[in-house]
Amino acid sequence: MLNQLEELKLNALQELKDVNDIKGLGSWRVRYLGRKSNLTKVLRSLASLPLEERKVVGARANQVKVDLEEGLRQRERVLQEARLVVSAKEEPIDVTLPGRPFPIGHLHPITQTLYEICDIFVSMGFQVVEGPEVEWDYYNFEALNIPKEHPARDTMSTSWIDFETDSGESPMLLRTHTTSVTARIAETVPPPIRVVEPGRVYRYEASDATHTPMFYQIDGFVVDKGVTISELKGTLFEFARRFFGENRKVRFRCDYFPFVEPGVEMAIECLLCGGKGCRLCGNTGWIEILGAGMTHPQVLQRGGIDPEVYTSFAFGMGIDRLPMLRHQIDDTRLFYSSDLRFLRQF
Numbered sequence: 001m002l003n004q005l006e007e008l009k010l011n012a013l014q015e016l017k018d019v020n021d022i023k024g025l026g027s028w029r030v031r032y033l034g035r036k037s038n039l040t041k042v043l044r045s046l047a048s049l050p051l052e053e054r055k056v057v058g059a060r061a062n063q064v065k066v067d068l069e070e071g072l073r074q075r076e077r078v079l080q081e082a083r084l085v086v087s088a089k090e091e092p093i094d095v096t097l098p099g100r101p102f103p104i105g106h107l108h109p110i111t112q113t114l115y116e117i118c119d120i121f122v123s124m125g126f127q128v129v130e131g132p133e134v135e136w137d138y139y140n141f142e143a144l145n146i147p148k149e150h151p152a153r154d155t156m157s158t159s160w161i162d163f164e165t166d167s168g169e170s171p172m173l174l175r176t177h178t179t180s181v182t183a184r185i186a187e188t189v190p191p192p193i194r195v196v197e198p199g200r201v202y203r204y205e206a207s208d209a210t211h212t213p214m215f216y217q218i219d220g221f222v223v224d225k226g227v228t229i230s231e232l233k234g235t236l237f238e239f240a241r242r243f244f245g246e247n248r249k250v251r252f253r254c255d256y257f258p259f260v261e262p263g264v265e266m267a268i269e270c271l272l273c274g275g276k277g278c279r280l281c282g283n284t285g286w287i288e289i290l291g292a293g294m295t296h297p298q299v300l301q302r303g304g305i306d307p308e309v310y311t312s313f314a315f316g317m318g319i320d321r322l323p324m325l326r327h328q329i330d331d332t333r334l335f336y337s338s339d340l341r342f343l344r345q346f
């Protein structure tokens with residue numbers, strides 16, 4: 001029986017060499033590996049053989065089967081390669097055709113706005129700095145004249161980090177404004193200082209058309225000898241002129257922020273109605289853009305800067321609102337929905 005298997009294998013492989021198409025491979029497979037093939041018959045008859053013989057013949061028959069299957073695969077590969085060569089001759093490849101375009105993205109509208117704002121301030125001599133998004137209570141509040149129980153904390157619903165010190169306090173949070181970076185810069189950089197601090201901030205709030213739990217802000221901080229409120233106005237006026245256009249009217253009014261004294265808010269003439277009054281500006285003709293002021297002496301002192309020698313101004317604004325005003329977008333959630341139909345418009 002072993003001789004019979006050997007002969008079968010030789011015949012089969014010999015015949016395989018003469019097969020020249022896929023169809024021929026199919027009938028070869030049926031003839032030598034199919035259900036009615038001699039090899040299958042041998043394998044089926046194993047049960048009737050004595051145990052010793054069964055072991056030897058069984059092992060040999062299975063090996064023949066493996067060899068035939070491998071032979072079939074090899075022949076298949078050879079035929080496929082040959083066919084590719086033929087088809088390349090019949091249909092030559094035009095190497096001068098342009099490649100398929102590769103889809104590339106572009107910057108998110110908020111990132112574009114952020115870069116544009118940074119460029120404006122960099123051209124006025126500012127440096128761009130960044131700080132941590134997970135922040136200590138100290139830099140986010142205490143250092144900025146917002147001690148515990150201060151009502152200003154209520155206006156910034158805070159996401160606290162689940163972390164306690166030995167004394168049972170939880171002093172870490174997701175920063176609620178980029179002004180926290182101002183507190184860090186005051187502490188580490190010797191004056192003169194001229195920085196803008198862009199980044200993400202977090203509020204513990206539900207989303208709606210004008211709120212998201214995460215959004216972008218940029219803060220500015222200037223410290224030098226003899227800095228006055230006229231430099232503050234000049235800097236922000238120049239920013240508004242470049243960002244919103246030459247003829248856009250700008251208005252400063254008094255406002256309150258714990259870390260400045262005096263504090264101001266800056267508004268621009270409404271982009272939609274040009275000052276006549278509409279729904280966007282609440283019929284006032286003005287849209288508030290940012291808060292600013294002369295940095296409070298205590299904030300400077302905490303950072304180790306002598307307020308008798310140096311004066312300082314600071315400002316902060318939300319980024320997300322600016323492209324909304326510019327493109328008249330009425331829902332801030334669109335920026336974070338990853339909807340390409342929206343994002344591709346910018």
Ligand SMILES: [Zn+2]
Binds near residue numbers: 270
């Ligand atoms: Zn308006």
